[in-house]
Amino acid sequence: MTPSPDTLTARLLDAAHKAGADAADTVVVQGTSVNIDVRAGVLEQADRAEAIDLGLRVFIGQRSATVSASDSRDATLSEMALRAVAMAREAPEDPYIGLADPDQLAHDLDADPLELHDPAAEPSPADLQDDAQAAEAAALEHGGITQVQSASAGYSAHTIHLAASNGFSGGYTRTGRGLSCVAIAGTGTGMERDYDGDNRTFQADLRAPHDIGTRAAERALERLDARKPATGGYPVLFDERISSTLIGHLLAAANGAAVARGGSWLRDAMGDAVLPDHVSLIEDPRRPRAAGSRPFDGEGLQTQVRNIVDKGVLTGWTLDLATGRKLDMPSTANAGRGTSSPPSPSAWNVALTPGTATRDDLIRDMGTGLLVTSLIGSTINPNTGDYSRGAAGFWVENGQITHAVNECTIAGNLRDMLRQMVPANDARTHLSRVVPSLLVPGMTLAGS
Known part of the structure; x- marks a missing residue:
């Protein structure tokens, strides 16, 4: 089981200290994304990605280096720290780099008032496909629309955690839901295309698929x-x-x-x-x-x-x-x-x-x-x-x-x-x- 982002940032800071860094900060992003594309009423492509990305910046005096990886094993964390410290020792000095002083750090880490994360369940691929097909169908209802180049629906959820050796540690989760449609009007050299789409943090705020497909078609027809x-x-x-x-x-x-x-x-x-x-x-x-x-x-x-x-x-x-x-x-x-x-x-x-x-x-x-x-x-x-x-x-x-x-x-x-x-x-x-x-x-x- 993959450790949580806050656990990984703590382990990276510990590895950096053991490798000889004077100071360090690290960011970990763990997330999921799903994207569905339809064409001519049928599924054309479906992608799902689950990934974790780790970044570590270390300081040796006024020298620094940054390394990244997508592997959360302890051996990888140790190797990241060793490589970052070795790179920093060879880097040129920069008088302006450095972590924030402790009294500069954020005191309010509560992300809930910002409503960055939709608590609703992740949509199924079938739900995303239904939305994309509905947008495509709405565009094709308009005479003069010869084809829909693409209709796509997607969802993402990512947890971000940042920690540093100055004592800072904080994180939040962000979600996104999107739907788009690209319509083509006319034929031959007279073809024109246009699009419409919407991207929201909360799925309930997303515009209706029919509205998006209709507006994409209207815009394409207006350009003839x-x-x-x-x-x-x-x-x-x-x-x-x-x-x-x-x-x-x-x-x-x-x-x-x-x-x-x-x-x-x-x-x-x-x-x-x-x-x-x-x-x-x-x-x-x-x-x-x-x-x-x-x-x-x-x-x-x-x-x-x-x-x-x-x-x-x-x-x-x-x-x-x-x-x-x-x-x-x-x-x-x-x-x-x-x-x-x-x-x-x-x-x-x-x-x-x-x-x-x-x-x-x-x-x-x-x-x-x-x-x-x-x-x-x-x-x-x-x-x-x-x-x-x-x-x-x-x-x-x-x-x-x-x-x-x-x-x-x-x-x-x-x-x-x-x-x-x-x-x-x-x-x-x-x-x-x-x-x-x-x-x-x-x-x-x-x-x-």
């Missing part, structure tokens, strides 16, 4: 007879499905690791206005039933609500301990951690201040321009914020959607785009990134 738009400068409305990518670029530029190495277009923007004056970007890693929630970060620090942008003004960087030390700042409790790599800064749940207008209001008010529902490829200059991406969506003429658009490129500068954007009020509040549709008043569009 697409044309290239005219080249020029136009307002661009980023649909809620993809608008979070813009905020993702801001989060990447505000990541302390990028700032510390001088590779961020926001590196000199602390205290500057980067969003509209009435818009804030708030991180809340303690929001119930959200994918980015956690009671503590990957270094055992207490997670907390913070304003990344407050009424338009950038207030700080996203930091772990080492990156904070490089920038002479305290950690923001944003250390992300896997089993095979050391901690690094990572943003948790974020929410952008919504606007008062609906998406339809913004379409009406934008006059003539582009509604983007899909982005392809990416050319983002991390030093300047210059932005260029392939796009597809719908052309808007005199405030009305007239036809589908594809094979075009939109370009601008993120600093200007984010400062001028106008948010709608249509964000989905259960997502880790709660971002509504965003209207950027002026961008360069390259089409025909």
Whole structure:
């Protein structure tokens, strides 16, 4: 019988001490995942995985090394520790690495208020197959849908435990339930596809399969007879499905690791206005039933609500301990951690201040321009914020959607785009990134 994750972390720390480490931390992830794919009404593929992953980081003075394994036998734990210590002795010194001081550690380890774990029973493969088949059938009910590329349902449950030689030990369990459908409309060179899907912590919150299949079909049909738009400068409305990518670029530029190495277009923007004056970007890693929630970060620090942008003004960087030390700042409790790599800064749940207008209001008010529902490829200059991406969506003429658009490129500068954007009020509040549709008043569009 495999020992529990908390038992394994304790054994790894003991092995590291015996191998000669000055300090150590370890993370163990034990979980199960089930995925079912159907096509043409029958089961196409079924996968089930049960795995345990172990990661150990050791310190010899200001040198460190990280090793990982997927074997929980005592002999493996001892070998991990010996190898990690040997590697650390050969590693270059880093003045910024090190565990948290005991007084920095999280004091509230209770994950129950965060509702990360659904107590409902794991669904059977037959139940997952039924959901995928129902989504596929709903998509095929629509005339013009020639096939469903894929309909998939899945479930996962993972227990994570982190422990360190500074006295920290804590863990939690996370579950997830997902369902998706990709529909194809038209034939030959006129084929178009689109998708819909949902992912939730609690199975009871998952949208109905019929709804997902229907929406995937409707979206695919709406994309038929697409044309290239005219080249020029136009307002661009980023649909809620993809608008979070813009905020993702801001989060990447505000990541302390990028700032510390001088590779961020926001590196000199602390205290500057980067969003509209009435818009804030708030991180809340303690929001119930959200994918980015956690009671503590990957270094055992207490997670907390913070304003990344407050009424338009950038207030700080996203930091772990080492990156904070490089920038002479305290950690923001944003250390992300896997089993095979050391901690690094990572943003948790974020929410952008919504606007008062609906998406339809913004379409009406934008006059003539582009509604983007899909982005392809990416050319983002991390030093300047210059932005260029392939796009597809719908052309808007005199405030009305007239036809589908594809094979075009939109370009601008993120600093200007984010400062001028106008948010709608249509964000989905259960997502880790709660971002509504965003209207950027002026961008360069390259089409025909």
